[in-house]
Amino acid sequence: DDEKVDLKEHAEHFYGSNQDNKDGDCPESDGENGISEESDTTLEREKEVPVKLTRLDGVQVGHIQEINLTPGRSHSLHTVNMKPLIFEIPDFFSNEECQHIIRLGQEQGLEVSSTHQITADNTLRLLDTNGDQRLSLQEMRRTIEDGYDIYLNDDDIREMYFRLKLDPNQDDFISRSESSGLKVRQLAAYIKDLVSKNPIKKSRYSEQTWIYPDRTKDDLVAEFQRRLLKLTRLPEQLINKYSFFQVVKYGPHGHYNAHLDSAGDTKGLPCCHLVTTKKCRICRYMTIMVYLNDVEEGGETAFVVANNDTFSDQTLRNSGNINLNNHCRESKLHVRPQKGKAVIWYNHFIDEETGWFGDVDNFTWHGGCPVIKGEKWIMNRWICASNDREVDLA
Ligand SMILES: O=C(O)CCC(=O)C(=O)O
Ligand SMILES: [Fe+2]
Structure with missing residues (x-):
């Protein structure tokens, strides 16, 4: 679609x-003085x-x-x-x-x-909305919603961090150095797999x-x-x-x-x-x-x-x-x-x-x-x- x-x-x-x-x-209007x-x-x-x-x-x-x-x-x-x-x-x-x-x-x-094809191309835009150089859970949620039209909750995101080893210090933030290890291809594959098992997230x-x-x-x-x-x-x-x-x-x-x-x-x-x-x-x-x-x-x-x-x-x-x-x-x-x-x-x-x-x-x-x-x-x-x-x- x-x-x-x-x-x-x-x-x-x-x-x-x-x-x-x-x-x-645009058709000419007969305004008040044009009658x-x-x-x-x-x-x-x-x-x-x-x-x-x-x-x-x-x-x-x-x-x-x-x-x-x-x-x-x-x-x-x-x-x-x-x-x-x-x-x-x-x-x-x-x-x-x-x-x-x-x-x-x-x-x-x-x-x-x-509504959306999940592709592994590198167009994912990390939405650091408040500009603090790291992604909060909410910012990651929005990133995935915008990028893939997939709707995760905080626990889904934590699980994803764990599986993909994205947040080693488990502080719920993806810092700059942590995000450098983020492979869009890997993320897309993870999301694709998650959704095939869990279509309710679509x-x-x-x-x-x-x-x-x-x-x-x-x-x-x-x-x-x-x-x-x-x-x-x-x-x-x-x-x-x-x-x-x-x-x-x-x-x-x-x-x-x-x-x-x-x-x-x-x-x-x-x-x-x-x-x-x-x-x-x-x-x-x-x-x-x-x-x-x-x-x-x-x-x-x-x-x-x-x-x-x-x-x-x-x-x-x-x-x-x-x-x-x-x-x-x-x-x-x-x-x-x-x-x-x-x-x-x-x-x-x-x-x-x-x-x-x-x-x-x-x-x-x-x-x-x-x-x-x-x-x-x-x-x-x-x-x-x-x-x-x-x-x-x-
Ligand atoms: O299922 C509904 O109640 C809304 C459906 C809808 O908004 C749509 O198909 O565009
Ligand atoms: Fe609609």
């Missing part, structure tokens, strides 16, 4: 700042008003709106949270529909989810498959597309293109550590859905996730920093709360899995000037808490957009 690698690589550097490249094709009195000119201008992205109005937490998504059935849209904006639709899928999607996934065959412990609506002549998949269009009221090009979705199964201990489903944009990288190169960023405007079964225990979707006053990438990473396998309860908001329930959120804001793809919403950091009992099936549908409205609407 290459794109997850990209998400991780790029996401880190990008949030927080707002340096969208807004020159070029013409002449009616024909006004008409002319109205024709040119560019299509905008839509964003449902949450109003306030607990707000319920009746919505019409499919003939003969009524649905309701519940506002779960405002920061970030999250909605739920109970019974978005009926029991039969959930079964049907699970079957589609099973028929296609699930594969182990992966950031994502699940199985998955992709379903492509255009290749799947399936009535429900087509119906799903229609429901999305009615729900989101987005231009249909956005719904019809890149319409593939993921079916995911978590077994006992299955989890997905916290992440953003999309990346920010300060380096001006192209969106991954528009290019075939690896140097790209994931551009997903919305996430629609549906629980396909009831989980006996655990498996909540956790929004790690929801409703915090401020967001800091470093604070989040140092807190250890990305590791939902160990820190699920520390998250600020939990959504309970419930068969057929859809959870919907916006990974990006709408850019005020362009009316199109804006900044990433850092408050959407989220993941799946460990399944304690039973299994958990979900489907993930992402609605992609980019900074180029013309390309998106083509």
Whole structure:
């Protein structure tokens, strides 16, 4: 799953700042003093008003709106949270529909989810964050998380030091001289071996498959597309293109550590859905996730920093709360899995000037808490957009 690698690589550097490249094709705005009195000119201008992205109005937490998504059935849209904006639709899928999607996934065959290839190349960056010329346990933990997307606790790290003879004086610090004996190749091999025996240490412990609506002549998949269009009221090009979705199964201990489903944009990288190169960023405007079964225990979707006053990438990473396998309860908001329930959120804001793809919403950091009992099936549908409205609407 290459794109997850990209998400991780790029996401880190990008949030927080707002340096969208807004020159070029930005439509002329009629600001306060640009309004013409002449009616024909006004008409002319109205024709040119560019299509905008839509964003449902949450109003306030607990707000319920009746919505019409499919003939003969009524649905309701519940506002779960405002920061970030999250909605739920109970019974978005009926029991039969959930079964049907699970079957589609099973028929296609699930594969182990992966986010990162552990390679023995020498790119590991030792994160001496406080610059004291030695690595604390926390700094080593962060080094391994960043380098390999593997989540260790202090005892795992001590065990690793012992096996690799990295910390002979056992003071829990890797000094400069100790780190000179650190062979990245050896470390990578150790981590690889540890994870093969202990997949629970991976950031994502699940199985998955992709379903492509255009290749799947399936009535429900087509119906799903229609429901999305009615729900989101987005231009249909956005719904019809890149319409593939993921079916995911978590077994006992299955989890997905916290992440953003999309990346920010300060380096001006192209969106991954528009290019075939690896140097790209994931551009997903919305996430629609549906629980396909009831989980006996655990498996909540956790929004790690929801409703915090401020967001800091470093604070989040140092807190250890990305590791939902160990820190699920520390998250600020939990959504309970419930068969057929859809959870919907916006990974990006709408850019005020362009009316199109804006900044990433850092408050959407989220993941799946460990399944304690039973299994958990979900489907993930992402609605992609980019900074180029013309390309998106083509
Ligand atoms: O399993 C969950 O609740 C969250 C899954 C998720 O965030 C993802 O697959 O991107
Ligand atoms: Fe996600």
